[in-house]
Amino acid sequence: MKNAVLFILGLLLAAGVYFYLTGKEEAREPTAVTLPQATEPEHTTAAPPRYPVTPEPEPPVQPVETTTAETPPPPPLPALDASDPMLAGAIGALLDAERFGGMLMFESFVRHVVVNIDNLAAAKLPIKFRVYTPVPGAFQVRRDPADSENVTLDPANYQRYTRYVELLESLDPAGVVRIYTHYYPLFQEAYVALGYPDRYFNDRVVEVIDVLLATPEVAEPIQLSQPAVLYTYSDPGLEALSSGQKMLLRAGPDNGRRLRELLREYRRRITTSVSNTQVP
Numbered sequence: 001m002k003n004a005v006l007f008i009l010g011l012l013l014a015a016g017v018y019f020y021l022t023g024k025e026e027a028r029e030p031t032a033v034t035l036p037q038a039t040e041p042e043h044t045t046a047a048p049p050r051y052p053v054t055p056e057p058e059p060p061v062q063p064v065e066t067t068t069a070e071t072p073p074p075p076p077l078p079a080l081d082a083s084d085p086m087l088a089g090a091i092g093a094l095l096d097a098e099r100f101g102g103m104l105m106f107e108s109f110v111r112h113v114v115v116n117i118d119n120l121a122a123a124k125l126p127i128k129f130r131v132y133t134p135v136p137g138a139f140q141v142r143r144d145p146a147d148s149e150n151v152t153l154d155p156a157n158y159q160r161y162t163r164y165v166e167l168l169e170s171l172d173p174a175g176v177v178r179i180y181t182h183y184y185p186l187f188q189e190a191y192v193a194l195g196y197p198d199r200y201f202n203d204r205v206v207e208v209i210d211v212l213l214a215t216p217e218v219a220e221p222i223q224l225s226q227p228a229v230l231y232t233y234s235d236p237g238l239e240a241l242s243s244g245q246k247m248l249l250r251a252g253p254d255n256g257r258r259l260r261e262l263l264r265e266y267r268r269r270i271t272t273s274v275s276n277t278q279v280p
Contacts, residue, residue, distance in 0.1 A: 049200035051271045053184045080186050084109050090179060100167045103133050110183070114190040118204060120244030121211040135160050141224060141231065151231070152221035158252025165255045168262055177269045202270060208244065209267045213260060215245040222249065 078086050088106040095101065105112075112129040119125045137160050144150035180187075184202070191201035216238075223234035233239040238249065248256045 046198035049203055051202050051206055053181050053202050077183065077185060080110060080189050083186055094171065096170060103167060105131050110186045111190045114187055114194060114201065117208055118194065121208045121242045123243060125243040151224045151226060153224055155252065157250060158255055161251040161255050165258050169258065173265050173269060206267060206271055209263050211242055212244050212248060212263055215248045218249060
């Protein structure tokens, strides 16, 4: 396996780059954690998916006497809770270990990816379910020496995200989507277990991408407030943005532009005819 569902990290990371405005990273949680549960939905008839992911049928069994060299079919999917080693191996083969090795975390990987994506459009992202290492360094602000109440986001923060953006840009979109399709049943299973029995995960991915693409482009400097310990955006409109949209703002104009380009490319790919292809 040479590809994996790295795009989803990028949201990732899928990933992958969220933290609160305090600049103090939360301690890593133990492996055994309880996944957040969605509010119990009223039972309704499930609507058909808008963007279905359609795996190809299993290839027919070849006669024993066949001598023509053929590429073997992809291995069967593992159980959801036993899928970490397979995903770790696939992603490890895809990544440039020298540049990006050790940046991803493979504990309950599929479940945590689903939690992250679902919450990128929500107010807060549960950091304890992240699938990437914490963003390095401390959150930085600028204070006006003449006015201590005049606080702005320090552009020096932007470079803290650049390595994560480079990781996402290094991946082959076609290969990522092929693997996403191959493993899609596991993502759907994790999404149902999260509390959405009548919803389709790929539709949610598209919804979240659209939320991120709607992030406003804000002129600098970005004003901050500190009503208590945490920093907040002084502009109520910015403070009301989702966790994923705030991440794009904190990544800076250049990184934000690059991430938007990736989001548009992946949206195009996962909303067209997506079918499973053989996974080496």
